[in-house]
Amino acid sequence: MLDRVPWTAPSASPRAKPLSHREDAIDPLLWEGDIDPAPLAGRRVGIFGYGNQGRAQALNLHDQGIAVRVGLRPGSSSFARAEADRIPAHPALEVASWADVLVLLVPDEHQAHLLQELGPVLGTGEGRALGFAHGFSITFGGLEPPSAMGVFLVAPCAPGARMREAFERGGGVFAYVAVDNDPPGSHTEALALAYARALGCARAGVLRTSFRAEAEVDLFGEQAVLCGGMHALLKAAFDTLVEAGYPPEMAYLECHDQLVWLAASVHAEGIAGTRRRISSTALYGDLTRGPRIIGPESRAALEAILAEIRSGGFAAEFLDEMAAGQPRIKTALETADRLPMEEVGRRLRRRAARQGPPSS
Ligand SMILES: NC(=O)c1ccc[n+]([C@@H]2O[C@H](COP(=O)([O-])OP(=O)(O)OC[C@H]3O[C@@H](n4cnc5c(N)ncnc54)[C@H](OP(=O)(O)O)[C@@H]3O)[C@@H](O)[C@H]2O)c1
Numbered sequence: 001m002l003d004r005v006p007w008t009a010p011s012a013s014p015r016a017k018p019l020s021h022r023e024d025a026i027d028p029l030l031w032e033g034d035i036d037p038a039p040l041a042g043r044r045v046g047i048f049g050y051g052n053q054g055r056a057q058a059l060n061l062h063d064q065g066i067a068v069r070v071g072l073r074p075g076s077s078s079f080a081r082a083e084a085d086r087i088p089a090h091p092a093l094e095v096a097s098w099a100d101v102l103v104l105l106v107p108d109e110h111q112a113h114l115l116q117e118l119g120p121v122l123g124t125g126e127g128r129a130l131g132f133a134h135g136f137s138i139t140f141g142g143l144e145p146p147s148a149m150g151v152f153l154v155a156p157c158a159p160g161a162r163m164r165e166a167f168e169r170g171g172g173v174f175a176y177v178a179v180d181n182d183p184p185g186s187h188t189e190a191l192a193l194a195y196a197r198a199l200g201c202a203r204a205g206v207l208r209t210s211f212r213a214e215a216e217v218d219l220f221g222e223q224a225v226l227c228g229g230m231h232a233l234l235k236a237a238f239d240t241l242v243e244a245g246y247p248p249e250m251a252y253l254e255c256h257d258q259l260v261w262l263a264a265s266v267h268a269e270g271i272a273g274t275r276r277r278i279s280s281t282a283l284y285g286d287l288t289r290g291p292r293i294i295g296p297e298s299r300a301a302l303e304a305i306l307a308e309i310r311s312g313g314f315a316a317e318f319l320d321e322m323a324a325g326q327p328r329i330k331t332a333l334e335t336a337d338r339l340p341m342e343e344v345g346r347r348l349r350r351r352a353a354r355q356g357p358p359s360s
Contacts, residue, residue, distance in 0.1 A: 029205035029358045032197060039187060046071050046099025047105035048092055048114060050078035052135045056160035057105060057199060058087050060167045064198045071095030071102075096121045101191070103131035109322040112143040125149030128181075129191055130350075135215030138180050140315030149181040150188030154196045155214050163199065172200030176209045219309045226300055233293070234259075238341045255302035256345060 020247045047058045048071040061068045070082045071092035082089035096102060096118040104111045111132075122128065125146030132153050137143040145151050156163045158173040166173050175196045182188040189208075222228065234255055241251035265274040275283055308314045321328055336342065 006039065010296065014016040029207055030193065030202060032202040034199045035193045035202050035206070036190065037194050038200055039190040040066060040101075043067070043101045043191075044099045045101045045103065046095040047094070048072075048104050048246070050076075050082050050087075050089065051105065051107075052103035052160035053156070053163075054078075054160070055085070056156075056164040056167075057103065057133070057337075058082070059085060059164060060199045062087060063167070066198055069095045069098060071099075092118065093121055100127060101129045101195070103133070104137070104196075105133055108134060108136045109319060111137040112141050115143055115145065119146070122146050122149070127186075129186065129188060131192070131195065132211075133220060135178065135211035135213075136213045136219075136315065139215040140312050141319065145181065147174055147181075147184050150182055150186040150191065152188050152192035152195070153180070153211055153214060154192055154199065154201070156201055156220065163201075166241050167200035170203075172203035174204045175199065175201035175206050176214045177206050177210065178210050178214060202234065216226060216306070216309050219314060220306050222306055223309070223314075228305075233343060235339070242340070248340055249348065252344045252348060253342065256341075257317060257348065271330060 043066070045061055045066055045068045047054050047061075047068060050058065050070050050072060054070065058068050058070055068087060070078070070087055070089040071094070072078050072082075072089055073092060079089050090098075096213055102118070102122075106112060115130075123146065126148040129150035129152060130145050132138065132151075133155050135153055135155070138145075138151065138153075144307065153176065154174040155178075156173050157175060163173045172252070176188070177192045177196050179188045179192060193202075193206065196202060212267065237255040238248075238251045241255070242248050262274065265277060269277070278286070305314075
């Protein structure tokens with residue numbers, strides 16, 4: 001019986017504050033029945049960018065009967081993709097003239113410049129709204145929308161492709177909604193909520209927040225866990241096993257390859273549910289060794305990373321890197337491609353896909 005496995009609970013971190021558990025707390029999530037779709041009905045939505053989010057949002061809105069056009073820069077390779085999806089795509093300035101709801105879904109570092117380019121057709125922006133899928137540009141990127149535009153955020157908590165898949169299955173993904181500017185009579189929050197609902201997000205749940213909170217929490221999540229923390233842990237664990245003399249294939253299969261099943265289990269049932277499914281040996285190791293990996297030093301690093309995000313230090317560093325042509329990113333990607341860990345992974349994936357021995 002897993003629940004009989006003896007173990008000593010790790011002592012609480014001195015920084016840990018008790019969570020207040022309120023049985024009577026009001027559910028802060030909004031559902032389809034809480035949101036009026038009318039504020040988006042009859043609006044003309046211009047989606048700028050047809051990448052991860054742009055494509056998924058344009059297709060979901062189109063399927064909900066909303067008039068959508070995609071705005072792109074001249075020569076963009078995304079014209080062909082939009083055409084293949086039967087979503088009308090035009091030069092960005094033309095779409096800005098046509099739309100009364102404009103949603104910036106180009107990479108964050110390009111949004112301020114794109115808005116400047118659209119400036120001549122937007123004027124004061126009266127009667128129009130400007131949407132984002134991330135609070136970065138408004139909070140940290142120096143983007144200043146025309147003063148009379150309603151400014152809103154609908155940030156889906158998933159990559160665009162996953163949001164589209166969920167929508168096509170009749171479901172949705174969670175989303176944050178926020179308002180930065182709400183000119184008199186524009187009812188920007190009602191519009192933002194209706195937009196989130198049209199994306200399918202209210203089928204999962206919509207949470208009201210602020211641009212700043214979304215920007216900070218999103219950056220922290222990807223740096224601490226989803227990308228930065230996880231990738232660094234995978235590399236360190238692989239290196240530890242290989243340096244100790246174990247075959248790299250074993251190191252890869254143990255540390256990387258099985259992650260997909262554990263991530264799916266945590267997604268479906270939480271950590272508590274996952275712990276009831278793993279073996280007793282895995283459970284005991286989890287409970288007693290995990291806190292040694294994420295100990296006081298890692299906690300301090302997490303706090304420092306959050307402080308850098310909140311001060312704007314991370315954003316300034318990132319924008320400098322992008323303006324300089326991404327030198328650190330390019331070097332880091334090239335170095336990472338050549339790591340033994342990646343070579344082993346490529347070989348194993350090729351082999352699994354072939355369902356047979358590799359030819360070389
Ligand atoms: N990745 C996600 O699924 C995700 C999840 C939540 C929120 N977000 C947020 O959604 C926004 C868009 O991110 P994304 O990952 O979807 O971006 P992305 O896939 O990198 O966007 C690519 C699209 O933007 C166009 N584009 C790039 N630079 C441009 C420029 N200077 N002017 C006009 N068009 C340009 C590209 O066209 P070309 O062919 O011309 O390059 C392409 O159509 C960001 O604010 C991001 O933080 C993203």
